[in-house]
Amino acid sequence: MTRARDPKTLQDLTRDHLIAAARAWDPNVQISDFENNVERTVTIDERSLPTKPIVALAHEIAGLGTLSNALMSGEAARRRLTALDFSVSPPIPRKRAAAEQVRGTRHLQTEPKSAAQGARAQPLAHARARQELACDHVVAAALACANLPLAPKPDTYDVWLDGKPYPFWPLYRAAMKLSRGVVRKSRGPLRGSQPEHRTIRKLGFDVLPHGIRPVRKVDDAPDKPSPGLITVVSLRDAAVLLQHAPEFAARREGRTVDLWVEGNGPYPVKAMCLLAWHSLGLGWHENWIKGGPASQTNAHLQRLPGIELLPKDEAPDSDGGRVRAIVEDLQEIEQSNLSETTRKQLVDARLGQGRYRRELEEHWGAACAVTGVRQREALRASHIVPWKGSDNRTRLNPHNGLLLVATLDCLFDKWLITFGRDGELLIGPIPLDEQRKLGLDPKTMRLRTDGDLHLTSERLAFLERHRGKFLELHGWKDRFQNA
Known part of the structure; x- marks a missing residue:
């Protein structure tokens, strides 16, 4: 049979909760609507304390909510105290305070009497004190923390002052003590969504x-961050940053998919997005919600060249997914309602063969559009505007094509190179030593202009679209304003 005014949550109270309440006890502060001058007391930590108020305080410290006289009887409080082996006194004469007790006030510990009491401060008191934290408190706390020995295990987060990192939790506790002496016991490694973090960032x-x-x-x-601001370069930088934060990488590990950057990975998707924005100087947004597989973030990442989102435990193809994309496009062509002749033309164009290739060879004199190499086996019929997202007319238009040696074709297809308005070679973020090994020289390499069909107005328009995508992906719109 359930007893009246005997909440089930009392069974969740432990001796530690009661001891913490005893250390945080302030006789001048009323707990809910309980009176401090009562007939029965309990001895905790060598202190004589009123039974119902101390149980209510422990209940709140344990995160179980606020109790009142309407919810908890004195008998229920004493029964729980006795079960936890605390000594409860017999009834004593009630001594009412001369002044009327303030009723219905939620407990707030505003000024702890000792460091021990402060260390066990109420969550509400901690939140109120946090609002009074100032920059000077943080700076002074950093000076105090500089003399502390290093912890055997680093904190999960650091606060940066004058180019130097300070472990978050020791610094925060020291700053709070300097402000009002009210601190909250550490709840273990803090994650990025904690109000303590936001408080320090706001300063x-x-x-x-x-x-x-x-x-x-x-x-x-x-x-608020936008997925559209993420570039291939920022993801490369994010991959480097992630190597220096293994704990963060492990904590942000994805459950279903991983991110691969130009064949390197796997990386947790959300962590890489956060670090990409950070590398771009867009701030730290750990509370950002990425969304599911159909999110704008995933859609944007999959459009970036060299970036792949793959199910966990899968690795990218050695060719960067090129063969897989061709197979998917060919299947789409075969399943279309187009005529057999049109399907044949599209298949040949996608494979860089047939009529499409012959027309490109006519346009470029059967030689590479840049190097002039004529070895047919080394040449590829490359689309300027990618197959994906184009209509069939654009796909079959020979002006939307370049005849390139295989190396240049691969780099052009991945937007690692493009060509300026006059045909000059523009090189993406490829290291200089790799450029030399690949034989890339922006000073001497350009599209040939020795034929009437080389730089036609149609081809220049297609090249402008490729160049715009190149500059957007690498965040270089201002770098090549006249390109």
Whole structure:
């Protein structure tokens, strides 16, 4: 039979909760609508305390909610205290305070009497004190923490001051003590969505996963991140940053898919997005929600050259998925309602063979559009505007094509090279030593202009579209304004 005013949550209270309540006890603060001058007391930590208020305080510290006289009887409180082996006194004469007790006030510990009490401060008191934290408190706390011995295991997050990282939790506790002496016991390694982190960030300090250094924030950084701002270059930078933050990488490991950057990986998708924005100076947005497989983020990432989202435990193809894409396109052609002749033309065009290739060879004199190489086996019929997203007319248009040696064709297909308005070679973020090994020289290499069909107005228009995508992907729109 359930007893009246005997909440089930009392059974979740432990001795530790009661001891913590005893240390945080302030006789001048009322707990809910309970009176402190009562007939029965309990001895905890060598202190004599009123039974119902101390149980209510322990109940709140345990995160079980606020109790009141309407919810808990004195008998229920004493029964739980006795079950936890605390000594409860017999009834004593009630001594009411001269002044009327304030009723219905939620307990807030505003000024702890000792460091031990402060260490066990109520969550509400901690939240109120956090609002009074100032930059000066954080700076002074950093000076105090600089003399502390290094912890055997680093904190999961650091606060950066003057180019130096400080473990988040020791610094935060020290700053709170300097502000009002109210601190909250550590709940273990803090993640990125905690109010403590937001408090320090609002004061202008960088709070980042351990191992990640701050980056200067751009002046016009948006309040909310946009997946469309992520570039291939920023993902490369993110991959480098992730190597220095193994704990963060492990904590952000995806459940279903991984991100691969130009064959390197696997990387957790959300972590890479956060680090990509960070590398671009767009701030730290760990509370951002990526969304599921059909999200805008996934759609944008899959459009980037050299970037793949694959199910866990799968690796990308050695050719960057090119063969797989061709097979998928050929299947789409075969399943279409087009005439057999049109399907044959599209298949040949997708494979770089048949009529499409013959027309490109006529346009470029059967030689590479850049190097002039004539060895047919080394040449590829390359589309300028990609097959995906094009209509059939564009796919079959020979002006939307270049005859390139295999190396240039691969780089052009992945937007690692493009061509300027006058046909000059523009090279993407390829290291200089790799450029030399590939034989790339922007000073001497350009599209040939020795034929009437080389740089036609149609081909220049298609090249402009390729160039625009190249500049967008690498974030270089301002770098080649006249390209």
